[in-house]
Amino acid sequence: MPDPAILATAVGRRFAGRWAVRDVSLTVAQGESVLVHGANGSGKTTLLRVLASAISPTAGSVTVLGKPAIEARSKVGLLSHADGHYDELSGRDNLELAVKLGHLPDRIDAVLERVGLAARAGDAVRGYSAGMRKRLAFARLLLKAPPVVLMDEPYAALDPAGHQFVDELCAEFSAQGATVLISTHQVGRVAQWCDRAIRMDQGRLGWSGDASELRTRPADAVAAAEERA
Amino acid sequence: MELILESRAVLAKELLHVWRARARLVATGTFALATLLLFSFAGGLNDAALRENSAGYLWIGILLASTLALGEGLRVETEHNAIEMLLLLPVSPAAIFYGKAIGNLLVLLLVGIVMLPFLTVLFDATPTEGVGPLLLCLFAGSAAISAPGTLHATLAARARSRDVLLPLLLFPLVIPCVVAAVQATHLVYAGDPMDQLGSWLGVLFAFCVVHWSVGGLLYSRVVED
Numbered sequence: 001m002p003d004p005a006i007l008a009t010a011v012g013r014r015f016a017g018r019w020a021v022r023d024v025s026l027t028v029a030q031g032e033s034v035l036v037h038g039a040n041g042s043g044k045t046t047l048l049r050v051l052a053s054a055i056s057p058t059a060g061s062v063t064v065l066g067k068p069a070i071e072a073r074s075k076v077g078l079l080s081h082a083d084g085h086y087d088e089l090s091g092r093d094n095l096e097l098a099v100k101l102g103h104l105p106d107r108i109d110a111v112l113e114r115v116g117l118a119a120r121a122g123d124a125v126r127g128y129s130a131g132m133r134k135r136l137a138f139a140r141l142l143l144k145a146p147p148v149v150l151m152d153e154p155y156a157a158l159d160p161a162g163h164q165f166v167d168e169l170c171a172e173f174s175a176q177g178a179t180v181l182i183s184t185h186q187v188g189r190v191a192q193w194c195d196r197a198i199r200m201d202q203g204r205l206g207w208s209g210d211a212s213e214l215r216t217r218p219a220d221a222v223a224a225a226e227e228r229a
Numbered sequence: 230m231e232l233i234l235e236s237r238a239v240l241a242k243e244l245l246h247v248w249r250a251r252a253r254l255v256a257t258g259t260f261a262l263a264t265l266l267l268f269s270f271a272g273g274l275n276d277a278a279l280r281e282n283s284a285g286y287l288w289i290g291i292l293l294a295s296t297l298a299l300g301e302g303l304r305v306e307t308e309h310n311a312i313e314m315l316l317l318l319p320v321s322p323a324a325i326f327y328g329k330a331i332g333n334l335l336v337l338l339l340v341g342i343v344m345l346p347f348l349t350v351l352f353d354a355t356p357t358e359g360v361g362p363l364l365l366c367l368f369a370g371s372a373a374i375s376a377p378g379t380l381h382a383t384l385a386a387r388a389r390s391r392d393v394l395l396p397l398l399l400f401p402l403v404i405p406c407v408v409a410a411v412q413a414t415h416l417v418y419a420g421d422p423m424d425q426l427g428s429w430l431g432v433l434f435a436f437c438v439v440h441w442s443v444g445g446l447l448y449s450r451v452v453e454d
Binding site (some may be wrong): 052053054055056073074078080082083084085086087088089093097098100101102105124144204 | 250
């Protein structure tokens with residue numbers, strides 16, 4: 001049996017004495033797509049950042065594809081709120097840096113074309129809109145094409161065409177066998193293609209179930225599912 | 230080998246960033262020159278005393294300017310969490326440290342070189358031992374500041390009052406390096422009849438070895454959350 005893509009055991013993370021995530025145990029199979037939802041401040045972002053080893057857990061452990069998360073960074077792509085771009089460099093410079101330092105295949109032109117930034121690739125990132133910055137972050141993710149993809153609010157700041165692009169991108173990652181964890185408030189939209197959903201509630205894993213239960217009227221479905229549980 | 234290649238790529242990024250944001254570099258250089266100008270006013274009309282202390286003024290100017298350069302170097306990393314992006318690529322923390330520290334060294338070296346003609350104009354100081362030893366002093370002194378500076382700028386980067394914290398952390402640590410740099414530079418300007426320059430440069434390089442080694446080893450502790 002293959003190693004799970006993500007295995008989190010009793011993971012907790014505390015900031016300044018307050019637990020942002022507490023006692024979360026989670027197993028995500030390879031190729032599975034999981035929707036992470038919950039109210040603002042429920043710990044979704046912290047959970048994704050711990051799983052990506054962007055921050056270390058205060059308690060518990062995380063393995064990715066059978067290795068401790070910090071040793072599996074090359075296998076994980078994280079799209080987070082802070083996009084990680086250098087403002088004074090151009091979009092192309094930022095991607096070239098990622099290619100050089102991450103030993104990634106040099107498909108910069110194709111990727112820029114894909115995310116719709118080819119015409120502005122030479123401009124400094126400080127002149128980009130929030131949506132363009134997000135598209136550049138997607139471009140970096142496409143270059144890395146990791147087997148485990150973690151996306152935190154990927155729809156934020158994007159126009160309707162951008163939303164469609166995110167859906168297509170996730171479908172593409174899934175078709176390639178990648179594991180996708182996506183944290184979003186667009187529950188109804190993402191539930192259409194996700195296998196499983198988990199709900200974070202005040203830092204803890206509140207509910208976990210089949211995403212199909214959320215496909216219609218997500219709020220009611222979550223409430224009903226939680227009541228049944 | 231991997232460390233060298235990654236450090237080189239980080240350094241290339243640092244230099245490209247410095248070039249693209251060169252207005253900040255000009256501001257840092259201007260700040261350093263302004264400190265020299267202030268010292269020239271504060272020293273009054275005693276030309277001999279000004280000339281005698283010119284090496285000290287040079288290094289205080291470089292040290293004060295270093296807080297601007299180091300702070301800016303880490304601001305660009307933390308503003309959009311770019312340093313986290315580097316770590317997740319993944320790039321080794323030691324490579325990030327060496328790339329950034331060498332970048333800071335080159336910036337401080339450039340600021341120091343720009344200050345030299347002004348040292349001559351304002352304080353009538355000319356390097357009697359030649360320009361070569363003077364550049365060696367600048368290089369060693371800048372290296373002795375840039376390595377601990379990069380480490381402590383990273384430590385201070387996420388703090389709310391980082392602009393205050395960086396000098397508070399850095400200055401006590403680099404005082405011995407600055408003393409050695411001032412002594413070596415003074416000997417280059419005033420003459421070195423007792424052949425002491427080599428000893429002071431040796432002290433400076435010893436500090437460099439310690440700071441650059443410790444920085445590379447400790448950076449992962451500082452940069453990883």
